[in-house]
Amino acid sequence: MRRRPFVMGAIGAAVAAIVLGVAGMTAPASAAAPSAADQQCLACHGMAGLEMPLAGGGTLPLHIQGDAFAQSVHSAIGCTGCHADINPTSHPAAVKPIASKSEFSIAMVQVCRNCHTGQFEQWDKSVHAALAREGNAAAPLCTTCHSPHAVMKGVAEAMDTIPCKTCHADIFTAYAASVHGVMRSSGVTAAPLCFGCHGAHDVSVPSAGAGRRDVCLGCHTEAPASHRTWLPNAELHFDVVSCPVCHTPQAQRVVDLVLYNSATQKETARPVGIPEFESLTGSSASARPGLDPTTLMTLLKTLNSQGVEGKTSIRGRLEVRTGVEDHELVAASKAISNCNTCHQEGAAAFQSVVVSVAGPSGMPIRYGASKDVLSSAISVQSIGGFYAIGGTRITFLDVLFVLALLGGIGGPIAHLTARWFFKRYLNHTPQEQRKG
Amino acid sequence: MQRIYIHPLPVRVWHWTNAVTCVMLVLTGVQIRYVGLINVVPFRIAVAVHNWLGVVLIANFFVWFFYYLFTDRIRVYLPELNPVTFFQGIMRQSIYYGYGIFKGAPNPFHVSIYRKFNPLQAITYQVVMLLLLPIQGFTGILLWNLTRFAGVVAALGGVRVIDTVHVLIFIVFAFYIPFHAYLGTLGHTVTDHYKAMFTGYEELEEGESSDGAE
Numbered sequence: 101m102r103r104r105p106f107v108m109g110a111i112g113a114a115v116a117a118i119v120l121g122v123a124g125m126t127a128p129a130s131a132a133a134p135s136a137a138d139q140q141c142l143a144c145h146g147m148a149g150l151e152m153p154l155a156g157g158g159t160l161p162l163h164i165q166g167d168a169f170a171q172s173v174h175s176a177i178g179c180t181g182c183h184a185d186i187n188p189t190s191h192p193a194a195v196k197p198i199a200s201k202s203e204f205s206i207a208m209v210q211v212c213r214n215c216h217t218g219q220f221e222q223w224d225k226s227v228h229a230a231l232a233r234e235g236n237a238a239a240p241l242c243t244t245c246h247s248p249h250a251v252m253k254g255v256a257e258a259m260d261t262i263p264c265k266t267c268h269a270d271i272f273t274a275y276a277a278s279v280h281g282v283m284r285s286s287g288v289t290a291a292p293l294c295f296g297c298h299g300a301h302d303v304s305v306p307s308a309g310a311g312r313r314d315v316c317l318g319c320h321t322e323a324p325a326s327h328r329t330w331l332p333n334a335e336l337h338f339d340v341v342s343c344p345v346c347h348t349p350q351a352q353r354v355v356d357l358v359l360y361n362s363a364t365q366k367e368t369a370r371p372v373g374i375p376e377f378e379s380l381t382g383s384s385a386s387a388r389p390g391l392d393p394t395t396l397m398t399l400l401k402t403l404n405s406q407g408v409e410g411k412t413s414i415r416g417r418l419e420v421r422t423g424v425e426d427h428e429l430v431a432a433s434k435a436i437s438n439c440n441t442c443h444q445e446g447a448a449a450f451q452s453v454v455v456s457v458a459g460p461s462g463m464p465i466r467y468g469a470s471k472d473v474l475s476s477a478i479s480v481q482s483i484g485g486f487y488a489i490g491g492t493r494i495t496f497l498d499v500l501f502v503l504a505l506l507g508g509i510g511g512p513i514a515h516l517t518a519r520w521f522f523k524r525y526l527n528h529t530p531q532e533q534r535k536g
Numbered sequence: 537m538q539r540i541y542i543h544p545l546p547v548r549v550w551h552w553t554n555a556v557t558c559v560m561l562v563l564t565g566v567q568i569r570y571v572g573l574i575n576v577v578p579f580r581i582a583v584a585v586h587n588w589l590g591v592v593l594i595a596n597f598f599v600w601f602f603y604y605l606f607t608d609r610i611r612v613y614l615p616e617l618n619p620v621t622f623f624q625g626i627m628r629q630s631i632y633y634g635y636g637i638f639k640g641a642p643n644p645f646h647v648s649i650y651r652k653f654n655p656l657q658a659i660t661y662q663v664v665m666l667l668l669l670p671i672q673g674f675t676g677i678l679l680w681n682l683t684r685f686a687g688v689v690a691a692l693g694g695v696r697v698i699d700t701v702h703v704l705i706f707i708v709f710a711f712y713i714p715f716h717a718y719l720g721t722l723g724h725t726v727t728d729h730y731k732a733m734f735t736g737y738e739e740l741e742e743g744e745s746s747d748g749a750e
């Protein structure tokens with residue numbers, strides 16, 4: 101569609117304003133109708149296609165749907181409630197140039213903050229804000245999720261209109277088919293929607309630390325007690341096995357070896373200047389074998405060399421591979437409860453290993469590692485905090501066990517055979533010895 | 537034939553309880569560690585049985601410990617402090633098992649009430665009862681509830697370190713138990729030592745004498 105230039109649009113809008121103003125005086129007032137002052141703004145901004153050029157290139161749409169705005173919760177405060185910097189007498193001539201859409205959106209965040217202080221403070225600590233501060237153009241600001249001129253009560257809380265799915269479409273699709281999504285669709289409001297687990301504005305990285313477990317247990321308060329009735333070392337499982345590992349049976353699993361600093365009590369930030377890390381890509385999907393047991397041991401030694409504050413250790417967790425799989429939760433009755441799934445050699449859960457550090461926004465950065473780190477004797481100290489009986493047993497100990505069995509059984513058999521041989525062929529018995 | 541009462545009832549009860557428990561612990565340990573390869577008992581049941589057997593073993597250890605601590609029989613476990621006598625005894629007994637026994641040489645060790653272990657047995661039982669079993673019990677308790685003992689586990693290097701120690705001692709026991717059972721057949725007859733462990737009386741060969749013999 102051909103777009104109208106800003107100045108031409110403004111002139112046309114002025115004419116339309118007069119027409120609309122007259123019409124407004126004669127038409128009966130509607131409950132959802134914009135105020136007279138807002139109608140003055142909408143005289144121009146109500147025209148489809150109205151836009152202004154941006155200093156950095158591109159255009160900024162200026163069209164506002166009057167009906168939608170009139171019905172929105174913001175209609176009560178009117179246009180100047182948010183756009184207080186606009187002087188109607190000099191507008192639009194005195195409009196300041198805007199560099200880019202993102203600059204405008206960031207500026208408008210501060211406007212939202214004036215009224216929504218609590219939500220702003222929550223957002224400011226969120227992973228979304230951290231990504232925005234990193235300069236990530238896709239990081240959501242207030243207006244990304246909440247269409248400011250059509251804000252409706254409950255829109256962000258309904259499955260078909262929740263804004264999260266705009267960016268996280270694949271995850272939302274997985275969620276919608278999950279036990280949570282199906283229940284929510286059928287009207288069970290106790291079943292969580294996105295914000296139920298992730299927070300509405302204080303969106304955190306749920307995969308970091310014990311975040312995911314705590315989120316799940318926030319609703320499933322009975323889960324620890326019910327797991328204790330059948331699961332040995334249940335608390336340990338809660339600590340090191342992410343809930344979706346068992347509750348999304350079809351998911352691929354990955355052992356996440358998290359570098360953890362004892363001084364900061366947090367995940368270690370990406371180490372700089374350490375060759376073992378410099379040579380790796382940040383993708384677990386890399387075709388490279390990744391960190392081997394020796395390299396991992398060397399890496400930890402380097403991180404814990406003299407002069408470094410705090411001790412870096414590894415905290416292992418069993419996770420599902422992707423965020424999409426994290427959301428494919430099934431009913432508890434269909435969850436994995438067979439111990440053999442993980443506690444045996446070659447278990448699928450231990451075929452994929454990553455070493456992760458905290459990224460600047462809190463999102464983990466994962467580096468591929470060889471699965472041998474889980475079964476190597478060299479790793480006893482490196483990954484002392486992660487061990488699954490049977491599943492990640494140390495191969496060297498298996499060899500020792502076989503040798504011990506051979507020695508323990510074979511030794512007596514050999515000794516017995518030698519005694520029999522001497523007695524049979526050399527006629528050496530204690531009785532004869534004494535007689536002699 | 538003379539006989540000597542060297543295994544009082546508490547010792548016999550402790551010994552057979554210990555023997556059965558240790559064998560069962562090794563078997564359930566093998567099932568737990570090699571699930572998938574061996575599937576005699578479901579993993580969860582093997583873990584539960586292993587844990588309870590561990591409790592029995594630890595309780596039984598204290599039966600042994602307090603019995604010997606508060607009776608004069610503790611002398612059988614007192615170490616030989618003279619290094620020359622100690623190594624001579626070890627060598628003499630090793631030579632007997634490794635050479636003399638085949639030629640029909642007599643056992644250089646003669647049992648008595650307060651000296652019922654030959655030098656090899658003495659050092660072995662001291663290591664097993666005062667070092668390996670306590671460590672195995674301790675690591676077993678940690679592995680039983682890793683969350684409850686998380687601080688101790690972390691201070692000792694983590695669950696993998698604890699488990700490795702536990703498995704190493706399990707391997708030693710897997711070697712030791714069949715050897716121990718075999719050495720029990722090397723009495724005057726194949727069943728002498730076994731009978732003694734039930735009746736308490738060890739029979740002495742003719743010409744063999746000892747303090748306390750009847």
